[in-house]
Amino acid sequence: MTCTENVExxxxxxxxxxxxxxxxxxxxxxxxxxxxSIRKAAKENRYYGIKALINNETAGYFSFQKGIVLTYPxxxxxxxxxxxxxxxxxxxxxxxxxxxxxxxxxxASELAKRARKELIKRGVTQYMVEIWMYPDGSIPAKxxxxxxxxxxxxxxxPDFYKYAHEYGLVxxxxxxICKCGALLEIIDVN
Ligand SMILES: [Zn+2]
Numbered sequence: 001m002t003c004t005e006n007v008e009x010x011x012x013x014x015x016x017x018x019x020x021x022x023x024x025x026x027x028x029x030x031x032x033x034x035x036x037s038i039r040k041a042a043k044e045n046r047y048y049g050i051k052a053l054i055n056n057e058t059a060g061y062f063s064f065q066k067g068i069v070l071t072y073p074x075x076x077x078x079x080x081x082x083x084x085x086x087x088x089x090x091x092x093x094x095x096x097x098x099x100x101x102x103x104x105x106x107x108a109s110e111l112a113k114r115a116r117k118e119l120i121k122r123g124v125t126q127y128m129v130e131i132w133m134y135p136d137g138s139i140p141a142k143x144x145x146x147x148x149x150x151x152x153x154x155x156x157x158p159d160f161y162k163y164a165h166e167y168g169l170v171x172x173x174x175x176x177i178c179k180c181g182a183l184l185e186i187i188d189v190n
Pocket of ligand 1: 172173175179180
C-alpha cells in the first residue's frame with residue numbers, strides 16, 4: 001500500500017452483510033433481488049471475502065459466492081461457464097468495491113492479492129467473474145481481475161443485462177433498462 005493511513009484487512013463476517021448490501025445497491029446494482037440473494041448465500045455459508053478498513057471504517061471489499069452465480073439467472077451462460085470450468089473448484093466474484101473517497105490508494109490491487117490467497121487457501125482453483133462493460137465499451141476492472149491469474153475463458157456479452165429489469169435490478173449508470181454489457185471470464189488462480 002502506498003497510503004499512509006491505517007489500513008486493516010479482515011474476513012467478511014455475517015454482521016457485515018447489511019453494510020455490504022447497502023454499498024452494493026449504491027454503487028453496483030440496485031433492487032431488492034441483490035440483497036435477497038446475498039442474504040440467502042450468506043445464510044447458506046456460500047458467501048465469503050475480504051474487507052478493507054481504513055481508520056476503522058469500511059473502505060472496500062472483495063467478496064465471492066461459491067459456485068457459478070450470475071447477477072441474475074441466465075441458463076445459457078451458466079451452462080457455457082459450467083462446461084468451460086470442467087471439474088474445477090470454481091467460485092464467483094460477488095463484488096470488488098472501493099468506496100469512492102478511498103480510491104486511488106492501491107486498495108483494489110491489495111484486495112485482489114489477498115482475495116487470491118483466500119481462494120487458494122480454500123482449495124478454489126478457478127474463479128468466474130462477470131466484469132462490468134460500460135455502454136461506451138470501457139471495462140475498467142478487467143486489468144485487476146486478470147492480474148489474479150491466467151485467463152481460461154473470456155466472452156464479451158454486450159447485451160448481458162437486457163433482462164435484468166425483469167428481476168427488479170436497477171443500473172447506477174443506465175437506470176431501469178440497462179445497456180451495459182458483461183465480460184464473462186474464468187481465471188485460473190494457481
Ligand atoms: Zn447499465
